[in-house]
Amino acid sequence: MNNSLIRLTIVAGIQAALFLGCDPGTDPVTGPEPNTCEGCHTSETTLKKYAPAEGETGVGGG
Amino acid sequence: MAPLEPWEKVFIELRRDQNSFADIDPVHALVGCVNCHGGNEPASFEEAHDTTLVHDPSADPEQNCSPCHAQIVATNKNSMHTMAWGERTTIAQRELGAGNDHTNFDECPAELTDGFEGECTSCHTTCGQCHVSRPNSVHGGFIDSHEFNRIPDQNNNCTACHGSRIKIDYEAGLDGNYPDVHYNIGKKCLDCHTEDFHADASGAATRYHLEGLPTCDDPACHIDDDDPPVALEARNQYHQQHWPEDDGAGLSCYVCHSQPYYNCNSCHTGGEWKEGYGPTGDDINEGGRDYVEYPDFKIGYNYDQALHKGKWIVVRHIPVSVDSYEPWGHSTLLSFDDRPTWEYSSPHNIRLYTAQTDTSDGAYCSDNCHMHGVRYAADGTNSNFNPSAPVPDIYLIPDEVIAAETAANQPVTVTTERVSCSPCHD
Numbered sequence: 236m237n238n239s240l241i242r243l244t245i246v247a248g249i250q251a252a253l254f255l256g257c258d259p260g261t262d263p264v265t266g267p268e269p270n271t272c273e274g275c276h277t278s279e280t281t282l283k284k285y286a287p288a289e290g291e292t293g294v295g296g297g
Numbered sequence: 298m299a300p301l302e303p304w305e306k307v308f309i310e311l312r313r314d315q316n317s318f319a320d321i322d323p324v325h326a327l328v329g330c331v332n333c334h335g336g337n338e339p340a341s342f343e344e345a346h347d348t349t350l351v352h353d354p355s356a357d358p359e360q361n362c363s364p365c366h367a368q369i370v371a372t373n374k375n376s377m378h379t380m381a382w383g384e385r386t387t388i389a390q391r392e393l394g395a396g397n398d399h400t401n402f403d404e405c406p407a408e409l410t411d412g413f414e415g416e417c418t419s420c421h422t423t424c425g426q427c428h429v430s431r432p433n434s435v436h437g438g439f440i441d442s443h444e445f446n447r448i449p450d451q452n453n454n455c456t457a458c459h460g461s462r463i464k465i466d467y468e469a470g471l472d473g474n475y476p477d478v479h480y481n482i483g484k485k486c487l488d489c490h491t492e493d494f495h496a497d498a499s500g501a502a503t504r505y506h507l508e509g510l511p512t513c514d515d516p517a518c519h520i521d522d523d524d525p526p527v528a529l530e531a532r533n534q535y536h537q538q539h540w541p542e543d544d545g546a547g548l549s550c551y552v553c554h555s556q557p558y559y560n561c562n563s564c565h566t567g568g569e570w571k572e573g574y575g576p577t578g579d580d581i582n583e584g585g586r587d588y589v590e591y592p593d594f595k596i597g598y599n600y601d602q603a604l605h606k607g608k609w610i611v612v613r614h615i616p617v618s619v620d621s622y623e624p625w626g627h628s629t630l631l632s633f634d635d636r637p638t639w640e641y642s643s644p645h646n647i648r649l650y651t652a653q654t655d656t657s658d659g660a661y662c663s664d665n666c667h668m669h670g671v672r673y674a675a676d677g678t679n680s681n682f683n684p685s686a687p688v689p690d691i692y693l694i695p696d697e698v699i700a701a702e703t704a705a706n707q708p709v710t711v712t713t714e715r716v717s718c719s720p721c722h723d
Contacts, residue, residue, distance in 0.1 A: 267317050270339040272330035276309045276443075277318075285342055286304035 298457055306430075306438030317503050322444045333361050342612065352437075356423035362424055373382060373424070373495040379483040381421040383503035384460045387636060391617070395635035398502040412625030434458050448487060454488045461559050462613075463589065471592050474556045477646050490621055505604055505641070513550045534675060535654070535662070541607030545599065551611040553653050553662075555644040557594040561616035563697075567665040588616070594652075596666075597639055598715050600708035605641050612693055612709055613642035619701060634704040639693055653691070665689060670720055 267273035275281045300306075309318055319326035331338055335349035354361040358370045373379055387401035392405045403410060419433060426432040427449045430439055436459045449455055456464035469476040479489065492509035501507050513519070514529050521527055530540040541547040580589065597612035598616050599605055626668045654662045661681075663672050666689055672681045688694060692711040695703065 239385075268339060270341070272334070272336070272338050272345065273309065273318055274339075275345075277311050279308060279310075280621065282304035282308055286307065290332055292585070 298431075298460065300436035301431070306436075309442045311442075317445065321442050325445050334363065336369055343497070353423055353425050353430075355426075355429070358424055366424075369495045370424075372497040375497040376495055376500040377498040377501060377507060378422050378427070379493060381417055382498055382501055383505075384417055384421075385413070386502045386619070387615075388622075388630075390636045390721050391630040391633050394632045399499075399587035400587055407625060408626040409622055412622060412627070416625075422458075432457050451483055451485050461561075463645050464556050466556075466644050467628055469646070471557055471559070471646075479645075538673070543602075543606055545602040545608075547607045547642075549599070549605065549607040549610040551643055551647075552596055552607070552609050552666075554647050554649065554651060555611055556645040556646040556648060556651050557592045558613060558642065558646060559590050559594050560614035562589040562591075562614060562617040563618045564621045593698075594691055595639065596691050596711065597637075597693040597709040598711060599641070600637060601641065610638040611644060612637070613641045613644070614638055615640045625701070637706045637709045638702045639698070639706050639709050666691065668716060 262296070267277060269275070269281075275285070309321070311317070311320070311596075312354055315321060317326070318330075330336075333354040335351045336345050336347060337349075338345055345562040351357075358366075358374070363370045376382070377599070380399075382399040385399035386397075388409055388577050389401045389405060392409060393401055397404075400537060411592055422432060426437075428445050428447070429443060430437045431453050433565050440446065440453045452464075456467075456669075465471060466474075466475045467480045469614060486668075489511040491511070492507055496508075498507060504510075519529050521532065530536050535553070539548040539553070580587075595612050596609050599608055599610045604607075615638060620628060622630065650656075653665050655665070656662050661672050664670055664681075667673075670681050670685075671679045672682045672685045688711075693706070693709065695706075695710045695712065698706045698710060
């Protein structure tokens with residue numbers, strides 16, 4: 236095994252460890268059905284698409 | 298407090314190992330979104346957010362919270378936070394007369410009661426605005442991904458509403474102030490405020506009438522290392538001389554141990570709060586409906602010695618003027634003179650050493666307060682009398698009161714009669 240291949244293996248290993256060790260983000264790979272309340276409200280991407288249309292009406296106390 | 302972005306307000310953030318809201322709040326997830334919020338699912342955006350959608354289900358707690366929290370809902374509907382009894386009392390007294398309180402509020406003209414219900418009660422408050430989201434006054438938004446928090450968040454809930462008069466005081470938001478000593482040792486609101494916030498408070502005319510409020514001489518606090526312990530009121534000569542008593546003697550603790558705080562000259566009855574607080578005027582002596590906020594520290598006469606201990610208290614100009622409710626269609630409060638506009642205050646910026654108690658470099662703290670610079674010795678003799686010394690500017694004297702509010706503040710202003718400095722002013 237030459238040096239380049241060793242380096243590539245090490246870098247790939249570190250990246251894989253970082254990927255697995257970090258928060259995968261706000262859009263889970265597995266999650267609620269996309270056309271349900273949770274499906275949209277757990278998706279940052281979807282909310283950014285629709286929330287501006289809601290504007291200041293979404294100010295309720297929950 | 299800057300409002301959240303619209304999408305942030307309704308964002309349920311699933312973190313690692315979380316696949317649904319059930320992983321955040323498994324108990325409330327059992328209820329299901331539409332059972333509280335209405336709307337439809339699964340559905341398109343429009344169908345999901347149809348006319349049945351309810352943003353704040355806890356605005357109807359009997360329907361949505363009672364099934365599990367019946368006892369709390371039953372009492373909370375008459376709690377101080379829900380009903381703002383104190384505000385009802387102040388309006389009733391300024392309209393109907395001093396002998397009235399919150400129980401007479403409904404006797405006020407309809408424009409006052411309707412305006413109150415439409416504006417004041419809109420942020421006094423719902424279950425969700427303390428336990429799920431930021432309150433309406435800061436435009437809402439989930440705090441912890443819609444998790445129901447048993448303990449409200451201090452920054453996102455408590456001081457989101459109690460900001461200019463608590464947060465700024467507590468955290469030294471005013472130039473020249475130091476943080477409250479309780480803040481410095483990490484005390485949260487609910488560490489001291491152990492009163493039952495959900496209790497039926499319909500018998501309390503104001504928040505100061507609530508049972509279980511924090512007190513400075515709580516035996517659980519301010520204990521010392523002496524054996525046997527020395528009571529706080531006897532621990533030093535200052536306390537021995539000035540301890541506030543039920544019979545109207547002494548000083549409120551705040552007189553010595555609090556710092557300047559914000560005062561307001563009028564209210565937000567024009568709906569200003571909906572767009573964020575901001576001054577609409579700049580003349581603190583004008584006394585009209587313009588909203589003006591300014592720092593000051595004033596000592597006044599204890600006008601309600603049945604409620605508050607001591608002869609002298611700290612007073613704050615509270616946000617009212619004779620025409621505060623003109624935007625509601627009520628141009629003048631008929632009994633405006635029946636309640637002071639400088640009211641008892643309990644600033645949350647407590648320090649052992651303040652401008653009043655500063656004795657550094659051998660200074661006498663009495664020089665900051667006593668008339669004519671008089672210094673009293675333990676045996677009652679006095680010295681340093683200076684007949685031409687001006688009245689210390691920390692006193693609320695009649696000349697400093699807004700002209701239109703002179704009569705209203707007659708019970709609280711500092712006069713020679715009330716100082717009763719014998720033998721000259723008997």
